[in-house]
Structure formats: C-alpha cells, structure tokens
Amino acid sequence: MGSGLRQQTRPPRRRSPGQGLARLHAQRAGHTASPRGVNPAGHDQQVILLQQVCTAAGLDPRGALRLPGRANAVYQLPHANAVARLRQTHNSPEWDRRMSASVQVTHWLAEQGYPAVRPLDAVAQPVTVDGWTATFWRYEAPDGDVTSAHVTDLARLLRRLHTLPTPPIELPATDPLGSLPNDLHQHPEALTRQQRDWLHRRCADISAAYPTAAMPPELDHGLIHGDAHTGNLIAARGGFVFCDWDSVSYGPRAQDLIPSLYGVVRLGSPRTxxxxxxxxxxxxxDLEHHPGMRLLHQAREIRALAAYIRAAAGSVAAKSELDKRMRTLMTGEDAIWHAPQGFR
Incomplete structure (x- = not known):
C-alpha cells in the first residue's frame, strides 16, 4: 500500500516467547488483546484516518500495525514507541469529553504512582477527525513470559484504585449503558424492529431506575475504571498495568466488579x-444479590451488545452472536454466550 502501513497476508510464523509477549502487549496497550496476533492494517478509511490523526499529533505512522479491537481501531506506532486508539464518536461532545477525561485521569494516576497506561506527554490530545477521536499512549514494554492476568490481580488493582482520593478533574458521570444508545441510533440495521423496540425499552427501564438505585455501602460512589476486566490488564515490567480508560468516571464502585460477575453468569467463567x-x-x-448489583448486571448484559451492533454489518460471527444474545435476553433464557475472537 502507498500508505506505508504494513500488511500481513499469511499467518505469522511461530515466534520466541519474548517476541510473542511483545506482540501481545502491543495489542493490549490500550485495548483488549487477541492471542492470534496482529491483524493487517487493511481498512482503507481507518488507514487514512490514522495518517491524519498522526499528522495532527506530530507522530510518524510509518510501519503501523493494525491490532484487533472492538470499540476502537488500535494501532502500534513503532517509530513513535506508542499506541494509537481511534474510536468512532460521531462528533459527540459527550464522548469527546470522556476521551479527554481518560487522558487527564491517567496523567493524574501516574502522579499517584498507580499502574495505568500513560498518555504521550508531548501530544495535544484527543485528536478528532471526521467523527473519529484518537488518543495516543506509551507503548508498554513487556518483561518475562506471557502471563494472563487472574481475577485476583484485577481485584487488587481495583481495590487500590477505589481507595484513591477523587482526582482534581471534572469526571464524567458513569453511564451503565456505555455507548449502546448511540450505537443503536447509528446502526439500526443491525437489529430487527422487534429487537430494537425491546432493547429501547430495556434501556429506558434501566436508565429510569439507575439514578435512584441504592448500591452496597462498601461499593458506593467514587473514581472507577468503568470497564474493568482481566483483558484490560497488561503484564508489564514491575507488574500488571491497567489499560483502556475510555469509561473512567465518577460512579458506583460496584460497577467495576460487575464484569467479573458477568463473566460467570454469561460467559461461562467458573464460579470460583x-x-x-x-x-x-x-x-x-453474596453482594451479587443486592438489588443495585442486579441492576448493574442487567445493564452490563445489554451494554455488551454495543460492539456486536457496530460490527454486525461486516461480521457474520458478530451478527450471529448478536441475534443469539437478543433471543436469550428477550425470552429470559439463562444461556451461556460464546464471544467470537476479540469480543466479550
């Protein structure tokens, strides 16, 4: 390609453990990793967008590698020792504020000595081009063998996060539905009218109940990550580092424990x-039975549909799983869902 972005046309040959770890960390610096490795840069629109946002930020996009993602297009920038994350925000002022908050909060967390990915200091960000918003992050150098984070690693980092003082930053309020309402509006073709109507009603019910919902006192409001699961932990030098701060906000700390509960209830993780x-x-x-926790779990179940709604037009696997999840939600089945590669 004339863009200078590398493409892989065949599966990569087996690499040494150290090389595999480097690839894994590049994938996860700012987003969920895929164990299958780097994908081709591929999508022409996003290639052009990457070049535009890198030019605006003063970064070199040559040799960029497109990495698997859901909400974001994620690229490793080897010449900048950085990772670029592009999120389609549709020129939403609300999402621009949230992306800006992710940069500000991670700067503050670095000052507190908290292990979070760090935004590039020399870049004025976020950068918005044609309805996409980009943020730029330091590449996290790996060390040692590839290891997957355990829920206890996640729990310890969350406990540490939740005991920090409220940062001197205007935090957005937690939205338990995430980008789902906006994605429903932008991609109505992903669902049948019956499915859309049901999902709009469920969103309305949760949105109406959430503001006054009581939460467990020990998990009440404060600074939260907003999308806390083990896939957002990077095994870097010195220990695990938290990435993907797009949903950082002020809200119920219970929200940060819900993805682990969701993993058991819907994704087949062991009860242990x-x-x-x-x-x-x-x-x-037993706090899982608290009414506030149940409400947040219901929100998580439908919030997780957003990535499938965005991907349905271009992915048979995503569309199939979306239809399955909608069917089980609409009929009340306690079914285990099976996420395709790169999804949850």
Missing part, C-alpha cells in the same frame, strides 16, 4: 473466579 475476586477485593460474594 467470582469468589476469588471478592475475597481478594475484600467483600462478601
């Missing part, structure tokens, strides 16, 4: 993972 999570964090696992 929830028990270990709660033990490491220091709460009673």
């Amino acid at each position: 993972s929830w028990l270990e999570m709660c033990s490491a964090y220091g709460i009673d696992p």
Whole structure:
C-alpha cells in the first residue's frame, strides 16, 4: 500500500516467547488483546484516518500495525514507541469529553504512582477527525513470559484504585449503558424492529431506575475504571498495568466488579473466579444479590451488545452472536454466550 502501513497476508510464523509477549502487549496497550496476533492494517478509511490523526499529533505512522479491537481501531506506532486508539464518536461532545477525561485521569494516576497506561506527554490530545477521536499512549514494554492476568490481580488493582482520593478533574458521570444508545441510533440495521423496540425499552427501564438505585455501602460512589476486566490488564515490567480508560468516571464502585460477575453468569467463567475476586477485593460474594448489583448486571448484559451492533454489518460471527444474545435476553433464557475472537 502507498500508505506505508504494513500488511500481513499469511499467518505469522511461530515466534520466541519474548517476541510473542511483545506482540501481545502491543495489542493490549490500550485495548483488549487477541492471542492470534496482529491483524493487517487493511481498512482503507481507518488507514487514512490514522495518517491524519498522526499528522495532527506530530507522530510518524510509518510501519503501523493494525491490532484487533472492538470499540476502537488500535494501532502500534513503532517509530513513535506508542499506541494509537481511534474510536468512532460521531462528533459527540459527550464522548469527546470522556476521551479527554481518560487522558487527564491517567496523567493524574501516574502522579499517584498507580499502574495505568500513560498518555504521550508531548501530544495535544484527543485528536478528532471526521467523527473519529484518537488518543495516543506509551507503548508498554513487556518483561518475562506471557502471563494472563487472574481475577485476583484485577481485584487488587481495583481495590487500590477505589481507595484513591477523587482526582482534581471534572469526571464524567458513569453511564451503565456505555455507548449502546448511540450505537443503536447509528446502526439500526443491525437489529430487527422487534429487537430494537425491546432493547429501547430495556434501556429506558434501566436508565429510569439507575439514578435512584441504592448500591452496597462498601461499593458506593467514587473514581472507577468503568470497564474493568482481566483483558484490560497488561503484564508489564514491575507488574500488571491497567489499560483502556475510555469509561473512567465518577460512579458506583460496584460497577467495576460487575464484569467479573458477568463473566460467570454469561460467559461461562467458573464460579470460583467470582469468589476469588471478592475475597481478594475484600467483600462478601453474596453482594451479587443486592438489588443495585442486579441492576448493574442487567445493564452490563445489554451494554455488551454495543460492539456486536457496530460490527454486525461486516461480521457474520458478530451478527450471529448478536441475534443469539437478543433471543436469550428477550425470552429470559439463562444461556451461556460464546464471544467470537476479540469480543466479550
């Protein structure tokens, strides 16, 4: 390609553990990793967008590698020792504020000595081009063998995060539905009219109940990550580092434990993972039955549909899983869902 972005046309040959770890960390610096490795740069629109945002930021996009993602197009920038994340925000002022907050909060977390990915200091960001918003992050150099984070690693980092003071930053309020309402509006073709109507009603019910919902006192409001799961932990030098701060906000700390519970209820994680999570964090696992926790879990179930709605037009696997999830939600089935590669 004339863009200077490398493409892979065949599966990469087996690499040494150290090379595999470097690739894994590049994938996860700012987003969920895919164990299958780097994908081709491929999508022409995003290639052009990457060049535009890098030019605006004064960064060199040559040799960029397109990495797997859901909400974001994620690229490693080897000449800048950085990772670029592009999110389609449709010129939404609300999402621009949230992306800006992710940069400001991670700067502040670095000052607190908290292990979070760090934004590039020399770049004025976020950068917005044609309805896409980009942020730029330091590449996290790996060290040692590839290791997957355990729920206890997540619990300890969350406990540490939740004991920090409120940062001197205007935090956005937590939205338990994330980008789902906007994605429904932008991609109505992903669902049938019956499915859309049901999902709009469920969104309305949760949005109406959330503002006055009582939360467990030990998990009440404060600074939260907003999308806390083990896939957002990077095994870097010195320990695990938290990435993907697009949903950082002020809200119920219970929100940060919900993805682990969701993993048990909907994704087939063993029950012991929830028990270990709660033990490491220091709460009673029976809090899952608290009405506030149940409401947040219902929100998580439909919030997780957003990535599938965005991808449905271009992915048979995403469309199939979206239809399955909608069917089980609409009929009330307690089914285990099976996320395709790169999804949750």
